[in-house]
Amino acid sequence: MRPEERPEEIKVGIADWKTALSPARLITLGLGSCVGIALYDGVNKIGGLAHIMLPESSQFREVDNRAKFADLAIPDLLKSMLRLGARRAYITAKLAGGAQMFSSADKRLTILNIGERNTQAAQRVLASLGIPILAAETGGNYGRTMILDTSSGEVLIRTIGRPLKII
Amino acid sequence: MASWESLNALQLDALKEIGNIGAGNAATSLANMLGRRVQMTVPRAGILPLKEIVSLVGEEEEAVACVELIVSGQAPSKIFFLLAEESALLLIDLMMGRQAGSTRTLDEMGVSVLLEVGNILAGSFLNAFAEFSRLTFIPSVPAFACDMLGAVLTSAFLESGYFSDRALVIETQFYDETVKISSHFFLVPEEQALGTILKSLGLEI
Numbered sequence: 001m002r003p004e005e006r007p008e009e010i011k012v013g014i015a016d017w018k019t020a021l022s023p024a025r026l027i028t029l030g031l032g033s034c035v036g037i038a039l040y041d042g043v044n045k046i047g048g049l050a051h052i053m054l055p056e057s058s059q060f061r062e063v064d065n066r067a068k069f070a071d072l073a074i075p076d077l078l079k080s081m082l083r084l085g086a087r088r089a090y091i092t093a094k095l096a097g098g099a100q101m102f103s104s105a106d107k108r109l110t111i112l113n114i115g116e117r118n119t120q121a122a123q124r125v126l127a128s129l130g131i132p133i134l135a136a137e138t139g140g141n142y143g144r145t146m147i148l149d150t151s152s153g154e155v156l157i158r159t160i161g162r163p164l165k166i167i
Numbered sequence: 168m169a170s171w172e173s174l175n176a177l178q179l180d181a182l183k184e185i186g187n188i189g190a191g192n193a194a195t196s197l198a199n200m201l202g203r204r205v206q207m208t209v210p211r212a213g214i215l216p217l218k219e220i221v222s223l224v225g226e227e228e229e230a231v232a233c234v235e236l237i238v239s240g241q242a243p244s245k246i247f248f249l250l251a252e253e254s255a256l257l258l259i260d261l262m263m264g265r266q267a268g269s270t271r272t273l274d275e276m277g278v279s280v281l282l283e284v285g286n287i288l289a290g291s292f293l294n295a296f297a298e299f300s301r302l303t304f305i306p307s308v309p310a311f312a313c314d315m316l317g318a319v320l321t322s323a324f325l326e327s328g329y330f331s332d333r334a335l336v337i338e339t340q341f342y343d344e345t346v347k348i349s350s351h352f353f354l355v356p357e358e359q360a361l362g363t364i365l366k367s368l369g370l371e372i
Binding site for chain 2: 102103109141144158
């Protein structure tokens with residue numbers, strides 16, 4: 001495909017979420033221990049992508065950015081999709097990220113397992129909202145770029161040194 | 168409580184000067200280790216939020232190497248040393264006394280070299296801070312990652328405990344007669360620690 005024929009690509013930053021209508025693609029770059037949550041209504045072809053950094057907002061006195069936390073970002077993203085015309089019953093989810101990027105002989109540097117906790121928090125929040133998770137590409141020790149194609153609901157996972165993966 | 172935004176030009180100059188002294192210490196340590204001169208300078212120092220740090224260093228999907236240490240003591244912090252993969256390979260050449268461009272992939276030996284440089288830099292910058300502040304800083308053994316910039320940088324902020332979206336950034340340049348290598352050194356103090364450091368440096372806000 002020549003670049004000018006590509007559908008619009010909308011970038012989702014760190015601690016950010018965005019929605020889009022088919023055929024736009026939502027992309028978030030370089031997920032490490034952060035988790036990307038792609039929500040998709042396959043009937044109305046409406047997509048949403050969140051890039052969360054931390055599992056729970058309740059541990060923080062001040063919440064400067066709701067999109068940073070799994071427990072706030074996912075419900076906010078869902079609401080925004082429903083406002084665009086998505087139907088809750090049609091929405092499904094795909095997850096990526098939640099890696100442990102650093103390795104060390106010093107356990108203090110790796111014991112927190114924040115990547116896994118982010119993944120678990122995303123799973124918990126989705127379960128409480130009744131959104132099924134169709135696929136996940138999480139864990140490991142490598143970074144991932146995640147692209148949601150809102151025309152098909154496919155999620156592309158790009159890494160350094162691994163083949164492109166579609167979930 | 169001290170916040171990053173409230174630092175003024177004078178305070179930033181003081182931090183850069185401490186960075187320069189740290190770089191001087193590091194150059195001396197490296198010269199002792201290598202038996203030849205390696206120069207270091209600090210072109211810039213400043214305080215930046217995470218989002219701007221990504222664009223300061225490069226593109227989100229660019230391959231980078233990062234050494235991270237936890238600092239305990241009166242001003243608990245973490246520090247990390249980050250450089251583009253290409254620069255990391257050049258730095259390994261420089262440290263090993265090889266011709267620039269000889270190292271093509273990051274193997275175990277290369278990682279050890281980077282960890283050692285990370286240790287030396289951390290020690291040198293911390294000594295400079297300790298001299299001026301009379302605080303004690305105790306660095307941990309290092310952790311290492313090499314992958315996409317976005318993934319590595321956010322994980323450096325998150326994986327050993329999340330304190331802040333902001334860091335003191337000291338840009339560092341290594342060079343000898345033939346090659347110049349840019350890298351960045353970051354200090355992320357825990358919530359109360361920045362105030363402790365500034366107060367001890369006589370830079371109270």
